[in-house]
Amino acid sequence: MNPIKSTLIVLMSLMATNAFSQYTDVINSNRPGVSRSAFSVGTGVAQFEVGPYIIKEERTPAIPYEVSGFGADFAVRYGLFFEQLELNIEGTYQNDTKTFSSNLSAEDKRSNFKTIAVGAKYLVYDPYKSPENDKPNLYSWKANHSFKWSSLIPAVAVYVGGNYDTKDNPYTAPAIEGFSPKVMVATQNNFAGGWVFVMNLIKDRIGTDQSDFQYILTLTHSFSPKWVIFGETQGIQSDFYADNLFRFGGAYLWGQDFQLDTALTFNTKDTPSVLSVNFGMSYRLDFHKDKVEKGSNPFELDGKKQSKSKKRKRKSDDDLSQDGDTKKKRKRKDNDFDD
Template sequence: MNLTKNVLLFAALLVTQLTFAQYTEVINSNRPGVSRSAFSVGTNVAQIEVGPYIIKEEHTPLKYEVSGFGADFSVRYGLLFEQLELNLEGTYQNDTFTDRRSAIISEDSRSNFKSFTIGAKYLVYDPYKNSEEEDKPNIYSYHANRSFKWKSLIPAVAVYAGANFDSKNNPFTAPGIEGFSPKVMVATQNNFAGGWVLVTNISKDRIGTDFSDFQYIITLTHSFSPQWVVFGETQGIKSDFYADNLLRFGGAYLWSKDFQLDTAVTFNTKDTPSVFAVNFGMSYRFDFHKDKEIDNGTSRKDADKRKPKNKKGKKKRTDDFDDDGSL
């Protein structure tokens, strides 16, 4: 009987851990790509993601060119709850703007943050939290095990809120944009069988300014081995200052459980301006995560409470008994 109780206790503990844990044994990076996963990095996990890039833009009607380099970066930290993540992210660019509208060609060196945002993301719905129980094989039906699981179409959903900081006279932002402005986002994630993952981001940026923009990002990744991942991504940007549809392709390699390398190319299909960029990125995790201890009533104090009382009304302790079980 005691053995059965211990087995049930262990099973309950295991299910509890699987139900509430977002922490993974290997790094959970938003790279490759620029979309944001619905899941956090896990409590007490700090993660750095950075991607240096080179860029080339040409605007045929306005006769200008941009060439230079930059880096996008992100610092992520899981705080208090498995569902909560704090993050700081942005993009810094240094380039040369070449104006060819007149016989005298002019060049202007520029450098600044294209974006700099501090925010928090929270997972509000996780359809996979009970997957270990629900995905048990059906021993009575071969076809049931092979059939498509419609519940995989239900995504995990996270919400994000943050604040942008734009410096005055920034060459990469619209005129008059400076100081703090809000940003909100909804991120969804579907984990399909066979190593396919679909991530969707819908965001509203620089809310309350004259040039607030709407963006969507759709990323499809596929892992064909434990180390290698490939991805394709589309990003749409719509505002009165800038609009574009960007395509992005690349892959990532898991060097170790805490270190990932990636690369990607970005381009579009228009000339107002045309965009081509190549980036090489990395993600590194500082893992201080510890599973929370759950009190299941198995401590010495709890065990004493369940002991029968002796004639004097005192609870018997385990050490009050001799080896043969007598007092």
Template structure:
């Protein structure tokens, strides 16, 4: 029998795994943010998270611009253990690139995977596993004071591989083949339906495009249907560096389906970027509680 969730858990159910256990009655999606929560989808759950984005990019110093569309996706599968999740995720982009350095502009089309990864995530610490979140019926103060224990996050680790093809216009020159990826993901569940997600990521370890990334996402559930988020995403490497701001929201259609939308922009002009993203998440729920 599948367990029911208390109402406070339901209010923070579906965005970035805002729950106090692995499997939940309601879908737990990482979308529409870029970060990953510390929690998995739960054993025997297959989940597809995907979106289409429109992009506008202009580089003032190099005098070029790009306009196009793309697809991002993630397939998540809870394998055997509640704490273990297998993943396949990627970003495919198709755009028109314009070189404006001469009087006669040079245009050509580009298309390839900006990212394609296979890996696994494992929850190593869950401070909410045996926590009693029932309200205190005798004390208003006890129910509303700040919970210092909420500063202790759930923690998971991710290990995987990047797969890059030859002559990719979206990666550094000479980047091809397989390279490692590693991530630490933390999650804090606060009162009033706020959740904080932090990711520290190393991409293409040992290659000429060894990226360090950080992602910090704050989400808030207004009710049982609507959630908003704001996110900062930093990238640092010899090939590319940026700091992006993202915000948007998600809507729960039913217990297995959600829709979302978001905007992304940065604060520089080398290049200046703007994205509009619309997507959704759906899960195939084959989970069975242990007897």
């Protein structure tokens, strides 16, 4: 779950976002679902997500055919300039063979990018940014364990990008070629008990003969610090293709910066039927540095200031020590003269 999905194992930990940063101590992956989290990976973080899969499609009415093959979906995400901003490249590559049942000798070997897009996502509203909202009520057990209506207010992010399709792509409608706009609104609710709900509303290939509208709803649940499960539904609607897909799976947090996942995808129709299994992984290069707000703690010195302060103190102590030794020497000298 993008959230996810994002979310995933990490989504459970990403509930702990603070007032100045979306960065989390553990990786925040959109896998194993296809929805996108409302939150970014954090500044200075480069993240790589990939999921090889095998797929089988079968159409029975009208012109029967079968499709069998493999592919991989991928994403590269990077946090830049602001904690709320994320730049990303994502897509899906597939290689398969399409066999027509009416003529067993008719095989169409295909390979290309089903999708590839470059864009930017920005968090426009974060209801979890204030740590004051998560403080327990010291005077009421009921208040701490009752449902919080404020949790129904989601974090909201917007995405703007461009999809690129090559000429004569077997996975798109005829005459689809070049760049076309893509926009998305992503929302995320973090509920108590390790539950996360993500919703994406997407308009892809705007202005073309295959202008897709998609919705993705993802629900994840973390039942331990390492394990998470998810369920997801994806609706696709255009003049070229329409479907309702369902996904179930889970993820395991192998380490602070590494996650493994798996998911099963299927639908309920036969034009065509779809069955896909994927195994994925997410890894991040973490160069994040927290930004200290000016005036946030005037009584606490940063590392450099502390170092300089310690050096000044040591120098001052050394000077005092040297003054004391000098005075002792002068006193002994005066006593010698008295003798």
